[in-house]
Amino acid sequence: MKPVVRPNPRAVAGGRKFSPIVLWQVIVLLIVALSASFGPGIRAAEPGDPREVMLETMREKADAIQVRRIGENEAERLPLIPEPFFRYSDDPRAIVDASLWGIGGKGRPAAMAKIEYYERPGGKVGWFYCLVSLSDGLLNADFESNLQWQSTQPGLKAATFEESPAPAGGEVARLVQMKNLARRFTARVFGASLSAPTTQEQMRLLARPLYRYADEESGLYDGAIFGFGTNGTNPDLLLLVELRGPTIAEAKWQCGFARMTTESLRVHLDEREVWTAKRVYASSPNTPALFDTWLFFFER
Incomplete structure (x- = not known):
């Protein structure tokens, strides 16, 4: 006592x-x-803490993904950003533990990867990988499983906000501006239920940005990645808000989107639809699903 x-x-x-x-x-x-x-x-932290052990395992799996830019220092492997952007679980999908990682150097990550630990039917467990390009150019990726993938389109197509505030001078004030811009978007996912493929659900903007970055030498003065989810905090849609221009005085706010789900998506800015993604299908649950800017697969 x-x-x-x-x-x-x-x-x-x-x-x-x-x-x-x-x-x-x-x-x-x-x-x-x-x-x-x-x-x-x-x-x-205690030695052998299960969450720390799991995090280290996920870090090793993320670090084993080798991503390179096509046509630009192709021999140079892009580094893994050492700490995960986000950690989550997803009970409806039987995801026990998961993390979201960035791959790339200074500025906007070239790609992002989900590493997810599943409990599958019959008590089996498994690892799931999802990789999406955020690059203006093309990428290739090599995995430990000997899977090789190459994007066929740029990962992000940025658009300039028609109405947006003049960029603030300080980092704290600009973060507030980026959060306010992100809140102007609403996103819906369609066909999230296999039993009722016409269902639709409002996605939720996660409370905090997943990652913030800048690269003033390339005219990127500020940027943040936001996530939208439907099941808890699992980010199925990524929103990037960036401040770009020849000088910070001339810089404009831009945005772009990247999907990490097979479901149909629709995004509105205020009341106007600005981005959509059609539902896509994997040929088989036992084979990798490879698309133009992203892929996913279960580790076998």
Whole structure:
């Protein structure tokens, strides 16, 4: 049983009385010191922590994906951004644990990858991979399973906002602007249920940006990736908001989208439809599904 600490107005040291205020100040300082040791809401990691072990496994799988730009330093492998952008689960899809990773150097990631751990029927477990290009050019990717894939179209087609605020001068203020621009979009997914293929569902914008980036040398002064999901926080649609131009004074806000689901998607900006994606089908659940800008497969 832990001892209970109570302030004592008659506590003395060397015959000198200490007031309750002084004692409370000491207690507060001790609490602050202990909190600083572990951080807000963070418990000390223990050796063999299952979540840490799982995260390291997902990191290794993401790092094993070799992505290169076609026609531009093709021999140079793009690096994995060391920490995941996001971690989630998805009970309706039997996803026990999953993470979202970025691949590429400075500025906008060239690609993003989902690494998902499934519980499949019969108690079987399995790993699922999904890779989507965010590149202005073409990419190729090699996987540990000897699967090779090459995109046939640019991963992102950016469009300039017709109505948007002048870019703020500070990073904090620009982040607020990007969040406000993202909130102007609404997205719907169609055919999410195999038993009722005409169903539609409003997608939810995740509360925080998944990743923020910049590359001023290339005229990219700010950018953020936002996610839309239907099942919990699993991001099935990516929205990129970027500030681009020859100078920051001339820069304009732009946006682009990337899918990470087979379902049909429709996106509106305010009341106007601005982007759509048709439903696509995998030829077989046991073979990789390869598309023009993305792919997915179960590890066998």
